[in-house]
Amino acid sequence: MKIKYLGLLVFIVILALVAVPVSNYFVKLKIEKALQNLPKHVDVCTKGILVDVVSGTLEFQDVLISVSDESSLEKVLKLNLKSILIEDIAYLEFVFKNKVRIEELAVDAPKIKYYKAGKQKKPTKAYEIPESPEVTIKNVQITNGAAQVLSLQNDSLLFDIKMFKLNVKDVSHKADKKNRIPVTFHDFDIVADSIQLNVGDWDRLFIAKAQLKQHTSVLKAVQLKTKYSKKELSKHIKTERDHFNLGVDSIVINEVDFGFKQDTIFYFTTNKTELHHLDFEIYRDKLVGDDPTIKSLYSKTLRELNFDINVKELQVLNGKITYEERVHSSGVPGEIFFTDFNATMSNINNTYAEGDKTVVNITTNFMDEAPLKAYSDFDINNKNDRFIFKAELGSFHVEKLNQFLVPNLNVKFEGVLHKTYFTIDGTTNHSSIDLITDFDGLRIDVLRKHERKKNKFLSAIANIFVKKTTENGDNVFAEAKRHDIKRDKTKSVFNFLWLNVKEGLLHAKN
Template structure:
């Protein structure tokens, strides 16, 4: 071996040994700095413990095993947030980019099996949860993929130890995350290219009386699918009635599937929140509503839907909403000594357009509905209004098919103490109104219509009152099978303390009274 070759080999070996030693020394230095930062540089109310920490500057990996993160409030000594994880992995840290370009580039940040417990304390000022965005970032940050895998989130109320929120098997992927000095000052403090989120067994306490449950969800930037949704009153009807001082609906809503297509959200000019979707589909929604009218009325002024949309504090654009095979059952208790009267709408399909406060002044919101009313009667409804019309003008059209009057007794007997006989063969009604008054035009083809007024207990027929009432009612619309009796009423005043549905009922009831009492005309 020549002397120059020998010197070269010795030099290469020395460099290799130095590189290996330097690698382990550098790893040890970086690990020490990370450990020192976690021990001394974090805020006093934040602590991080872990089983082990492994740093590889060669591959740009940092692996923390079984970390436990605790956050205690400055106003109380109790733990606000507790997070336990299997591992935190930072993979593919770009050392060259960090040293040369002063930028942090990471391929993957992964949080495996985190369990987060948040103890909500209403006594803690909201400012304590806010982070300052005035400080500038020292480096821009880019993460190719941020991943949370198989997480569980639990939120409890400190005062009552009751569950406020829970989600299991939560997985989140956010792609191409970028954070810089411009983004951190925005309401959404980072930019991203795409995301997907999935979870199961979500529970959310919506307030004092209602809960929300979702069996599973899968959300991407292109579509959001929620399965087996349920919104329901927490308490039985009897307990609920004993709890409330003014009337409030007791309800149970279930939806087999809710699908939002192409949903987009964010802040317009970093100011006004917006949400939009070109199409939303609800499969098999079922709603059971119960109201006890023996409890004191809620006398707050109610807004019509057009005004509700117009006065939203954010921009909403839902181009189309489709209800497929829906069911609505409404029960109302009026008399203490009788059960609740009931109205039902089944096999309902609805095509709803332009639920929005972002369209121009001429764009109409429309609802086209087909359903079965009560037992067997086909019902068609077309409802339209313009959100930007400050008078809240609307038109509500009804096409009601063959209705045995006795089918209405499930509602009229317990609530009105009236039984109905006969048959409505075909009924048309148009209600034109605004925020204050309405006009109704109605025509009906019916046979052998009679009313039976019941006694005070609602059990037996009051013969005298029934006979008097039937004196004022035209028994048949016309002797001809295709004859219609018409009726109309205008200047029907709205009760502003009641909903739009009460207003529609008052209008239709006035039209029906006009038809039956014979102050309309016969159209052959």
């Protein structure tokens, strides 16, 4: 009897020893056959496939994936991978429940090249999710990755990451026609170095290092730069546009949430974002042809975004902003600048209800001399784009502005503004300003248009209304109230503010 059971046990052991390698062989054979039967525009090559049905492990070694356009057969994607390791596959769930459950998916050294075509037509029919099994992966890990996006037309570099690694927890995919991207996850950690990205035709974004997490993300050494030098840009453009050089030491983004709502609407939400040590240089060559396009106020720009945004608070800490304009072929461009620039912007949001507001508070030093405080608010639901802008300026020698005012507003100032307050109440079409100031020796010269010569007649009229010095004594200010100041919609928001301040100073009187 014992011999009978012993024989049965030996038979089972032998059967198991034979069944495991046989099962491994047939699973490997099935995978190889599936790879050979892929569509013609998809090609997958691998130097080795290792299968272990007992442990539920599957490994692909030295993988090359090539994808071409289905109609033109032009290259679209090229992907090299050192290895793909899949651990603890639940085979029974896949066979009997059409579900794929994986404990670990590890991808080593993926090198991705994606070739992007030009502008493509929008699909005429609604997006449809193809039928596919439900997939859950406990942990996805990618190490030593690199990625590039190139133009299909000329092979130029559009996007580049020298190195990235990724870890995502609890990834779940379930085909659902209600969700454009039917993938969910509970946590993620992405680290990337040396990122470059084309931003339109003229500018390029650089990020030295990025770490993206669900609760806090940090971008280090961020730069947004125009591809050309100031001189070269003017040769390439027909109408004026800004030359940018924006640098930020670090950007900290807290509590990020993003995704798609109602199948199509992308949304982005963050509780707080901080920009540390911002240095923003803006240059415009006014010798290039005018740009006649309508410039929207910030409320309209925010309202008309094609995605939902909700930044509850944005802080700019210890920044500097410089703006230059070249108006004459000879001479130095006019310049104004703000140092020790600190700003808090609340409720940058295009989904809030009517009556709520976006609010901006700024403290800075103007032209390395005068402390400046500013406040602004607007409601994105107001179709007239009404806004309020208030400012308080400390003691300031106004001749410092002449390098900018002379070419831009055709006026020249002399004197000292000891203290200046103003409120601008504006819409997309018009504005009014209420300005009060305490000054000494204020003089205004109105210049001839397109010349630097003084217009004696207009200057004399302007100075009749402007008192040279406010009266002695406490709380004595000159005041100006100007209404129906017409906005030139082809000019910037900044130009609109300057136009109001100019009107206020020209008509300030006791």
